[in-house]
Amino acid sequence: MVSVVYEAPDSIQDAVKLLATSKVKANVLAGGTDLLVQMRGQHEPRLIVDVKKIASMMAANVSADGVALGPAVPSAELSARDDIKAIFPGLVEAAYLIGSTQVQGRCSVGGNLCNSSPAADTIPALIANRAQCVIEGPDGERTVAVEDFVTGVQRNCMTKGELLTMIKLPQPAPRTSDAYLRFIPRTEMDIAVAGAGVSITLGEDGTCTDARVAIGAVAVTALLVPEAAAALIGSKLDDAALQAAADAASAASKPITDRRGTIEYRKHVVGVLVKRAAKIAAERAGG
Amino acid sequence: MSEAQDYKYIGQRTIRPDGYDKVTGRANYAADLALPNMIWGKVLRSPHAHAKIKSIDTSAAEAHPDVFAVATHADIPNQRNPGALNILAKDKALYHGHAVAAVAARTEQAAEEALGLIKVDYEVLTPVMNLDDAMAPNAPLIHDQLFTNGLPEKPSKPSNVASRMEMSKGDIEAGFKEADIVIEREFRTPTVHQGYIEPHACTVRYDADGQSMIWCSTQGHFDVRGSTANMLNIEHSKLKVIASEIGGGFGGKTTVYIEPVAMILSRKSGRPVKIQMDRDEVFKGSGPASATRNKVKIGARKDGTITAMEAHLYYESGAFPGAAPLGPGCMTIFTPYDVENQYVEGFDVVVNKPKVAAYRAPGAPQSEFACEMVINELADELGIDPIDFRLKNAAKEDTQTLYGPKLKAVGLVECLEAAKSSPHYQSALEQGVGRGVAAGFWFNIGGVSSVIINMNPDGTGTVLEGSPDIGGSRASMQMMAAEELQLPIETFTTIIPDTAHLAHNDTTGGSRTTFATGMAVIEAAADVVRQFKERAAAVWNVTPEQVQWTDGVAINANGEDKMTAAEICANAGRTGGQITGRGNINARGAGPSFGVHIADIKVDRETGKADVVRYTAIQDAGKAIHPSYVEGQYQGGAAQGIGWSMNEEYIYNKDGLLENPGFLDYRIPLASDLPMIETIIVEVPNSFHPYGVRGVGETGIIPPLAACGTAVSKSIGIRMTELPLSPPRILKAIQEAS
Numbered sequence A: 001m002v003s004v005v006y007e008a009p010d011s012i013q014d015a016v017k018l019l020a021t022s023k024v025k026a027n028v029l030a031g032g033t034d035l036l037v038q039m040r041g042q043h044e045p046r047l048i049v050d051v052k053k054i055a056s057m058m059a060a061n062v063s064a065d066g067v068a069l070g071p072a073v074p075s076a077e078l079s080a081r082d083d084i085k086a087i088f089p090g091l092v093e094a095a096y097l098i099g100s101t102q103v104q105g106r107c108s109v110g111g112n113l114c115n116s117s118p119a120a121d122t123i124p125a126l127i128a129n130r131a132q133c134v135i136e137g138p139d140g141e142r143t144v145a146v147e148d149f150v151t152g153v154q155r156n157c158m159t160k161g162e163l164l165t166m167i168k169l170p171q172p173a174p175r176t177s178d179a180y181l182r183f184i185p186r187t188e189m190d191i192a193v194a195g196a197g198v199s200i201t202l203g204e205d206g207t208c209t210d211a212r213v214a215i216g217a218v219a220v221t222a223l224l225v226p227e228a229a230a231a232l233i234g235s236k237l238d239d240a241a242l243q244a245a246a247d248a249a250s251a252a253s254k255p256i257t258d259r260r261g262t263i264e265y266r267k268h269v270v271g272v273l274v275k276r277a278a279k280i281a282a283e284r285a286g287g
Numbered sequence B: 001m002s003e004a005q006d007y008k009y010i011g012q013r014t015i016r017p018d019g020y021d022k023v024t025g026r027a028n029y030a031a032d033l034a035l036p037n038m039i040w041g042k043v044l045r046s047p048h049a050h051a052k053i054k055s056i057d058t059s060a061a062e063a064h065p066d067v068f069a070v071a072t073h074a075d076i077p078n079q080r081n082p083g084a085l086n087i088l089a090k091d092k093a094l095y096h097g098h099a100v101a102a103v104a105a106r107t108e109q110a111a112e113e114a115l116g117l118i119k120v121d122y123e124v125l126t127p128v129m130n131l132d133d134a135m136a137p138n139a140p141l142i143h144d145q146l147f148t149n150g151l152p153e154k155p156s157k158p159s160n161v162a163s164r165m166e167m168s169k170g171d172i173e174a175g176f177k178e179a180d181i182v183i184e185r186e187f188r189t190p191t192v193h194q195g196y197i198e199p200h201a202c203t204v205r206y207d208a209d210g211q212s213m214i215w216c217s218t219q220g221h222f223d224v225r226g227s228t229a230n231m232l233n234i235e236h237s238k239l240k241v242i243a244s245e246i247g248g249g250f251g252g253k254t255t256v257y258i259e260p261v262a263m264i265l266s267r268k269s270g271r272p273v274k275i276q277m278d279r280d281e282v283f284k285g286s287g288p289a290s291a292t293r294n295k296v297k298i299g300a301r302k303d304g305t306i307t308a309m310e311a312h313l314y315y316e317s318g319a320f321p322g323a324a325p326l327g328p329g330c331m332t333i334f335t336p337y338d339v340e341n342q343y344v345e346g347f348d349v350v351v352n353k354p355k356v357a358a359y360r361a362p363g364a365p366q367s368e369f370a371c372e373m374v375i376n377e378l379a380d381e382l383g384i385d386p387i388d389f390r391l392k393n394a395a396k397e398d399t400q401t402l403y404g405p406k407l408k409a410v411g412l413v414e415c416l417e418a419a420k421s422s423p424h425y426q427s428a429l430e431q432g433v434g435r436g437v438a439a440g441f442w443f444n445i446g447g448v449s450s451v452i453i454n455m456n457p458d459g460t461g462t463v464l465e466g467s468p469d470i471g472g473s474r475a476s477m478q479m480m481a482a483e484e485l486q487l488p489i490e491t492f493t494t495i496i497p498d499t500a501h502l503a504h505n506d507t508t509g510g511s512r513t514t515f516a517t518g519m520a521v522i523e524a525a526a527d528v529v530r531q532f533k534e535r536a537a538a539v540w541n542v543t544p545e546q547v548q549w550t551d552g553v554a555i556n557a558n559g560e561d562k563m564t565a566a567e568i569c570a571n572a573g574r575t576g577g578q579i580t581g582r583g584n585i586n587a588r589g590a591g592p593s594f595g596v597h598i599a600d601i602k603v604d605r606e607t608g609k610a611d612v613v614r615y616t617a618i619q620d621a622g623k624a625i626h627p628s629y630v631e632g633q634y635q636g637g638a639a640q641g642i643g644w645s646m647n648e649e650y651i652y653n654k655d656g657l658l659e660n661p662g663f664l665d666y667r668i669p670l671a672s673d674l675p676m677i678e679t680i681i682v683e684v685p686n687s688f689h690p691y692g693v694r695g696v697g698e699t700g701i702i703p704p705l706a707a708c709g710t711a712v713s714k715s716i717g718i719r720m721t722e723l724p725l726s727p728p729r730i731l732k733a734i735q736e737a738s
């Protein structure tokens, strides 16, 4: 008989211990909207460590430092948090784009990040907002910038026994806001053909003083594109600057042709998304 | 238009009788039946698009401790059955997903493991994946003995072209000479699937005494019996097929895939066997609709009179010659037009894809798409409104069709007029929005239906009909029985019993059920009325002719006596036995249904994404028995046609392997992708049906292709010729044009 063992510890220490000492394949379970789908038709023994009983994994706290986001907080809860939406509307939008109403009740930003799909919607938004990943494991705690967290298709920097325990979003400078846009051929329930997360900081006169641009679904991992940000910084986000950012994003992208889109199409569309997301973020930052 | 006030019960929007079961989850679908000692069947499918099967070694699978039976083509008793080669492949795997062998084991997991133990020695061959490659001079041959049928002389060499057909009337050359303007274009449509939500599944039992049973999801359980019985040499009386509740079919459930396989496995193992396809198998192993390449040439005079219409149609058949609905494609293409000179040539071509199956108005959407696109372009060139252009040339009563009969009274002109005066067509277009109009024609069919109405001692009645209900027909049958007997609708319950309880019924398809099975219900109800009169006459000691049946009551014409249905039924045992009405008919005179659709589409010029912002479907129902169901058919057809136009397609890689066998990447429209689809029911009665009914189920999928194709073309100012109009295709067209 194949056995799947389910554990739901209430502390990070217990979770780390379970993961580190497991003799069979061990998986962290947050919302399960990736994990349970991936387990279908697989019959090997495994340990499932549900982290939803750990209070800090399910809490999101806003302070002067920014937002400390528990990785397992479901999207539906995040979308209901006006205090977080006020600071990071783009990130909340990205989390809201995941799946359907049913999926929203379960799926989490942490799960999205740890699943490490090239098309994950929240990752570009996290990168644009300078998110830091707090990882705990048998050897203690470490912090990794989100753009360094994902290392390949469904691969990340965590090793055996480690889990993501917190996503830290630093408090942005005044007159800063973000936006996330993705392209899918339908209106919902689809996987991004391309995605773009942009954070914009405006000076008093409306000049862009800082920017972060990240793109998704157009390379093995989501990419931070400093060249696109550079094209925006110092400009008033006029058409020429926006187009230069778009072109930089297209140039930085390394997409593939598959059933969801061609190389040419993805390169073009990711630029369009950067342009549009930058505009929305700037409107929000100025407002 | 017929007058609703003539009828007491039909034409109402009653609550659907199957609603409660479906909403509460009580309805039993194909996968819901489990039997004691049941085991699980699984099918091994070809990982190659085109390969010789050199050998199949099943010994290791048979040795698996949990395996009860293994089946290959060699286990099919009647290998001459035309469907046998698709059920389990013989010498060649002809498409990615072609069934090659099957096992039955104690658990699903064991069955899956056992599939991995079957060793198939394949010699992989070059796949032939589209019409161009199939017809190229040195194309690899899918069948080395396939010689094109229908050519003036038998060809000297085999090819991938299975057959050619031709139809003509008038003088096509002369017609084009008369024209002031001639437009010729070539169009392509992709391989698409019906996309029914419920996968194929069956539970099958073959007993030691030779009795057998199939429970499955099908549009025609009598045909499941017929084909399985033939393939397995079983007498019809020994095979009972039960149609489960059905979660969509759209033509895709008019054939068998897993039922004969499960029967073979049950016969070998002595256990009931259940087979359930997963979604991947449905896409790979069932029957999609033909991909096509169609060239259309139409000529017209300056005044808008069409003088000649010509088409050359190429339909993919999948890997099996003759499967393409080429005939209907050729026959329907020009029927909306009363034009003397018409010529159509069609080719059926084999490729390494699944055997094509029926899909809502099989064959018509593809060919009519090509025609309607050219009609719209001609209207633009002539500076005539596209509806006026169609009105000027519209087919009507007595129009000679290309395929044979003259049309009886039909509703195309009425649909065009309704479209023209619709709020949608009258509305102004916003900047950047394109509008497309297209007409559609489908014949509809009649056929064999067998109905019994059993009257119960309390005066209620049970209607037994043999047409699986995929579109709400149980409600319509109940209403027609009520109308004929002048008894309240709730008097009747409609059920669809198994094949042992009724004589043969043709499959639910061709939009035949409300028309043909409805006529059988009316006949059975009339039979009940006749017996009611006889029984009342016997009690009153008069002749049946002296009894009238009025408002659901027998009235003695000579006096004041009245007798209700409940009184007659309560007394039936004493007046000659219980009362059963019978209606076994072959319905003739199916009335064609014409439709006209209007689509407004806005294209995002930077991404190529097209949004349908407004949509209206107008169609002739003859008489709408249950208007809500009729509107549902119009909306469903439109939604599927929009999907076909915008995003749906089978995507194959260079090795001929299907890359998108699931709803994530085979993109049918979601509810949020569509506007509310507005509907207008036109009613031009069909004189062959007592209430004027025409079938309505299929026509609605035809006009969307050209309505959307035209709307997109207008939005971007570029004439599009290939479906689907997916964002990359539209963007590419925009970029190439600028």
Ligand SMILES: Cc1cc2nc3c(=O)[nH]c(=O)nc-3n(C[C@H](O)[C@H](O)[C@H](O)COP(=O)(O)OP(=O)(O)OC[C@H]3O[C@@H](n4cnc5c(N)ncnc54)[C@H](O)[C@@H]3O)c2cc1C
Binding pocket: A027, A028, A029, A030, A031, A032, A033, A034, A035, A036, A037, A051, A071, A072, A097, A098, A099, A100, A103, A106, A107, A108, A109, A110, A111, A112, A113, A114, A115, A119, A120, A121, A122, A162, A163, A164, A165, A189, A190, A191, A192
């Ligand atoms: C119908 C449907 C639609 C979807 N649509 C989208 C979409 O539009 N966009 C999109 O990006 N995704 C989509 N997804 C994928 C999925 O819902 C998201 O990736 C979601 O965010 C995953 O979150 P979860 O909490 O359910 O993760 P889980 O499934 O619980 O976990 C995902 C992976 O991360 C690991 N993991 C989770 N939490 C931790 C942790 N704290 N530490 C270490 N490892 C961890 C798990 O072991 C697992 O490998 C869709 C999925 C479905 C089923």
